[in-house]
Amino acid sequence: MAEELELIPVPTRILTDKDDIIEAIEHYTQGKIGPDDLVCSAESVVAITQGRYVRPEDLEISCLAQLCCRFIPDYGSLASPHGMQSLMDVEGKWRVAFALFAGFVGKIFGQSGLFYKWGGEQTAMIDDVTGTMPPFDKCIVYGPGDPYGMAQKMKDRLGCFGAMIADVNDLKRSRVVGVSSGVKGELAAKLLIDNPFGNASQKTPICIIKNYRQYQEKHS
Amino acid sequence: MTVLYAILSLVALAVVFVWLYLAVSGLEKVTVHTGAAWELESKDEEKIVLKKKLVFANEGKQCATIMDAMVRSQLPYEQYDGIEVRGKAELEGAPREDDYFEAVLIQRKGDAPDSLDIWAKVALYPRKGMSLAEALSHMVDMAVDFIWQETGRTPCRYKKVRLELAASDICKLAGVTLVKD
Numbered sequence: 001m002a003e004e005l006e007l008i009p010v011p012t013r014i015l016t017d018k019d020d021i022i023e024a025i026e027h028y029t030q031g032k033i034g035p036d037d038l039v040c041s042a043e044s045v046v047a048i049t050q051g052r053y054v055r056p057e058d059l060e061i062s063c064l065a066q067l068c069c070r071f072i073p074d075y076g077s078l079a080s081p082h083g084m085q086s087l088m089d090v091e092g093k094w095r096v097a098f099a100l101f102a103g104f105v106g107k108i109f110g111q112s113g114l115f116y117k118w119g120g121e122q123t124a125m126i127d128d129v130t131g132t133m134p135p136f137d138k139c140i141v142y143g144p145g146d147p148y149g150m151a152q153k154m155k156d157r158l159g160c161f162g163a164m165i166a167d168v169n170d171l172k173r174s175r176v177v178g179v180s181s182g183v184k185g186e187l188a189a190k191l192l193i194d195n196p197f198g199n200a201s202q203k204t205p206i207c208i209i210k211n212y213r214q215y216q217e218k219h220s
Numbered sequence: 221m222t223v224l225y226a227i228l229s230l231v232a233l234a235v236v237f238v239w240l241y242l243a244v245s246g247l248e249k250v251t252v253h254t255g256a257a258w259e260l261e262s263k264d265e266e267k268i269v270l271k272k273k274l275v276f277a278n279e280g281k282q283c284a285t286i287m288d289a290m291v292r293s294q295l296p297y298e299q300y301d302g303i304e305v306r307g308k309a310e311l312e313g314a315p316r317e318d319d320y321f322e323a324v325l326i327q328r329k330g331d332a333p334d335s336l337d338i339w340a341k342v343a344l345y346p347r348k349g350m351s352l353a354e355a356l357s358h359m360v361d362m363a364v365d366f367i368w369q370e371t372g373r374t375p376c377r378y379k380k381v382r383l384e385l386a387a388s389d390i391c392k393l394a395g396v397t398l399v400k401d
Contacts, residue, residue: 056287061375070242070373074283074328081375129285129371130323137323138287 003211008032009196010206014133017051021150022157024049025206029158037160038188038212042197043125043167043177044132045205046144053139054089056082056129064093068100077128077140086140091120099123125167125177133203143167147178155180161213168192184216191215246281248372250326252381253277260393261341265352268394269343272383273312274366277335278326284372287323291340294382295362302355304345307364312337340366340383344390356396359387 012028015021025039033039047053061081069084077083088096096119103115116123125143132141144150147165154163162183167175174192176185188209196207209215253275261269278284291307308319316322327334342364346355367380391398 056371056376066375067238070245074373079283080285080371080373082371129287130325134320134322 003036003214005191005212005215006210007191007196008208008210009198009204010208011204012206014135014203015045015049015205017049017053019049021046021049022154025154026158028206029208032208033158033160034210035159035161036211036213038183038209039154039158039160039163040188040192040207040209041154041163041165042205043144043147043165044127044136044141046147046150046165047141048132048136050145052142052145053132053136054086054142055139056080059085059089059140061085062088062093064088064097068097071100071104077126077131078123080128082140083126083128086142087119087122087126090122090142095120096123143177148180149178151178151180162188164188166192168195168197170195183212184220187216187219188212247374248278248282248284248326248328249280250284250286250370250372251277251279252366254366254381254383258385258389258393263352263394267343267345268352268356268390269341270385270390270393271339271341274338274340274381275335276326276338276368277329279329280372281328282373283328283331284326284370285323286321286326286336286338287369287371287376289321289338289366289368290319291342292365292367293342293362294365295360300358300360300362302347302350302358304347305362305364306343306345308341308343309366309368310339310341312339338368340364342385353394353396356391356394357399358401359390359398361386362390 010028015024059082065085065088066081069079069081072079078087099115099119102118106114122143127141130137144165151163151165162180164183164185165178166189167177172193174189176189179185191209198204256273258270258272261271289309291309293305293307295305309321311324326336346352362385364383365380366383367378369376369378388398
């Protein structure tokens, strides 16, 4: 009988920049991971353990950031001066301003997504205030650094079939941020569409997809 | 020269467009309604907890965020040292046992939720070996500051409102007779 696919959310304590994400996953998943499994981690938690977050009070808000943020819909993470400034700090303020302008011009000509394409990889990854669980709800959290390298390290250390860092939310969005070699990220991301990590206040940043290897082979 | 005029005209048009866009799209505008009366939440031998509902309404055109909120006592022992006051802010429908205030959004006017109820709570503890009733019977008028951190389209800043708590109201809620000292 074929082994069944199963999603196992793994609760943890709140992880901080004092933690090593791979050691934390190893600790909390002890005895639960097999060689056919895929280990998934929420991108914001990986970023937090890398210290990739900033408090709005620690940013020096430029006039350009205050202007540019006004052109982002108010539900977006870059809609606040802090969100926009945090992006400008890592991607360059003129690059971001140019990408925003290009995105605006592109939309006039029916080409959408140019801002996210040219504004730098963090454009789509930053979570503004309220976007992450306490105590990081008062912080701006960047996307993780070297997500593909991190996923590969997870896989190598945990001895599983693969590892993935994903950006998943309750609005049925599931996006691959980084994945180890041999894993079809898009296929795996679809399995996380119901957000097994839970909402921002829940402490389940790890999810094991049991018997994922067979599932991927079957759907290849 | 014509080309220069054309470029200058385009720049001027762009500036006017941006200015108009910003003016029409507007900002967040959070107003706080403090008209509700103080209520009794709980009372035992060790403490009495009073609360007052503050309504935070976003009357602006953009989403606002309340990043943090706290209640700060303004009763120094120089004024009255028979009572210790501890305050906390608590979002309606999201009670917490810790004093943490989780950042929360207030949508623009017309979108739900465009207002939030936040409770200002104060716990009064008797001091100097007095019972709660005895300590409250000598109470003085006091104030608490409700302080919050707010953002939206403008950089985050702290704001505060002062809430008055009359000794007569405290005693009435506690069922204690106020003594004239």
